[in-house]
Amino acid sequence: MSLNMHLDGHLPSNHQLSPHWQYGEFSALARPFTHYVRGDLWETDTARLPKALAKIRRSARLFADQHIAPLASEVDLAAHLPVGECLPVVQRLLVEAGKAGWLSYFMPAPLGTMPWGAVTQPPIWQCTLVVEEFSRACGGLMLLLSAHHLGCMPLLLSGSLGTITRHLAPVYRSCLSGDPHLVAFAITEPGAGSDAEEGHGAESYRPGVIATPTQGGFLLNGRKCFISGGDLAKSTTVFAALDGEGMDSWTCFYVDADSPGYSVPRIELKMGMRASGAAELEFNDVFVPHSRVIGGLRKGWALNRATLNASRMPVASMGVGLARAATEIAVDFARTYKLGGKELIHYQDVQLHLATMVAETRAIRSLVWQEAKSAWKPRQLHASLCKFHATDRAQHVVEMAMDLLADHGGLHEQKIEKIFRDIRLTRIFEGTNQINRLSLIEDWQEQILPLNPHNPIVGV
Numbered sequence: 001m002s003l004n005m006h007l008d009g010h011l012p013s014n015h016q017l018s019p020h021w022q023y024g025e026f027s028a029l030a031r032p033f034t035h036y037v038r039g040d041l042w043e044t045d046t047a048r049l050p051k052a053l054a055k056i057r058r059s060a061r062l063f064a065d066q067h068i069a070p071l072a073s074e075v076d077l078a079a080h081l082p083v084g085e086c087l088p089v090v091q092r093l094l095v096e097a098g099k100a101g102w103l104s105y106f107m108p109a110p111l112g113t114m115p116w117g118a119v120t121q122p123p124i125w126q127c128t129l130v131v132e133e134f135s136r137a138c139g140g141l142m143l144l145l146s147a148h149h150l151g152c153m154p155l156l157l158s159g160s161l162g163t164i165t166r167h168l169a170p171v172y173r174s175c176l177s178g179d180p181h182l183v184a185f186a187i188t189e190p191g192a193g194s195d196a197e198e199g200h201g202a203e204s205y206r207p208g209v210i211a212t213p214t215q216g217g218f219l220l221n222g223r224k225c226f227i228s229g230g231d232l233a234k235s236t237t238v239f240a241a242l243d244g245e246g247m248d249s250w251t252c253f254y255v256d257a258d259s260p261g262y263s264v265p266r267i268e269l270k271m272g273m274r275a276s277g278a279a280e281l282e283f284n285d286v287f288v289p290h291s292r293v294i295g296g297l298r299k300g301w302a303l304n305r306a307t308l309n310a311s312r313m314p315v316a317s318m319g320v321g322l323a324r325a326a327t328e329i330a331v332d333f334a335r336t337y338k339l340g341g342k343e344l345i346h347y348q349d350v351q352l353h354l355a356t357m358v359a360e361t362r363a364i365r366s367l368v369w370q371e372a373k374s375a376w377k378p379r380q381l382h383a384s385l386c387k388f389h390a391t392d393r394a395q396h397v398v399e400m401a402m403d404l405l406a407d408h409g410g411l412h413e414q415k416i417e418k419i420f421r422d423i424r425l426t427r428i429f430e431g432t433n434q435i436n437r438l439s440l441i442e443d444w445q446e447q448i449l450p451l452n453p454h455n456p457i458v459g460v
Contacts, residue, residue, distance in 0.1 A: 052117035064137035072138035098175030135321025139422030140275025147228035151183030184233035207241030230279030250300030272421035319394030
């Protein structure tokens with residue numbers, strides 16, 4: 001590197017006062033504690049992962065770069081399609097994702113495609129790595145692929161090998177064969193958004209989807225709304241209250257989308273993540289046999305909350321991926337756009353701006369990894385904290401990128417305005433960030449009740 005190859009206000013790495021080369025002259029005993037690492041930050045982080053997870057992360061990035069990123073602008077700008085229709089390029093993506101194992105990686109072979117080398121690591125951690133890479137490429141297509149795992153989660157968490165082999169394994173096999181079978185997760189109702197995710201509200205909520213006992217099973221009636229991927233799903237995990245009972249009777253039912261009485265009246269015209277449909281589902285005397293009750297009668301509320309605890313860390317990683325995409329775009333813009341005859345990257349206030357974006361992005365990734373690597377039994381407090389903090393800070397990073405690009409930031413070709421629209425949804429679904437803050441307090445309440453002799457001061 002010549003003395004001229006450096007940013008304004010900084011010394012080149014071969015300067016007499018630069019530690020880059022000086023650290024290399026330290027003794028062998030000192031070098032392990034003083035090494036000045038240069039190179040790509042993504043590669044540095046990947047090298048720190050367990051070997052099997054590093055391989056997953058590299059594979060996810062490669063698939064995202066080759067198959068997701070090239071479609072991002074096209075699917076975002078596509079016309080709002082009628083219910084049940086899918087862009088040919090999206091259908092091809094689903095086929096490729098299924099065959100590559102990205103729709104079946106929560107279980108190892110022969111049931112799924114999780115590498116056997118990764119079975120010693122929490123599946124949620126693996127999921128966060130994949131979701132970050134897919135989010136960086138396109139928020140909408142990421143959601144299309146990832147919401148499927150949310151729909152499958154109650155089947156996994158049922159704790160029943162029979163449920164997994166009868167219902168989930170065939171879904172995975174179909175995806176691997178090139179016939180993608182998406183599964184949706186249906187809890188939200190027109191009259192209950194947060195009430196379906198928070199106990200205090202659910203206590204007084206009157207359920208909208210009702211399961212009435214009948215010969216051999218149940219009849220479902222009612223509506224669900226804002227169901228991610230519900231327009232293309234071939235089956236759905238539906239949560240319904242038993243007839244004449246409240247939310248404490250919530251039960252999970254596994255329902256085929258081609259069942260008589262099951263319909264998708266509409267999909268929403270959304271601001272962001274437009275490649276993934278948010279569907280309204282309607283149930284008119286939809287028959288579900290006893291064999292498709294998941295986890296047992298009146299066990300749905302606990303199964304729902306456990307599913308959310310498992311899914312909120314991957315949602316946090318959506319924020320990481322979108323913040324990372326915004327930061328990379330901002331850096332590229334600063335390296336190419338000129339002001340006053342020199343690139344923006346040479347201005348110190350721009351460097352300070354970018355440094356903050358990098359720090360914010362890496363901080364929320366560290367938070368997610370710290371919690372996810374211990375998430376064999378994800379605690380509500382940790383999952384909710386990751387979700388609301390990571391997505392809040394990610395939106396701040398995206399807004400910083402918009403600030404840096406100024407008028408250019410509003411142009412679709414710059415990609416930031418799409419990310420700006422996509423990031424907002426991460427703060428709403430899987431429980432609004434306000435609900436997730438309350439979930440943290442709910443989990444922690446026994447330790448923070450008003451101080452008394454039996455309730456000592458606690459640490460944070």
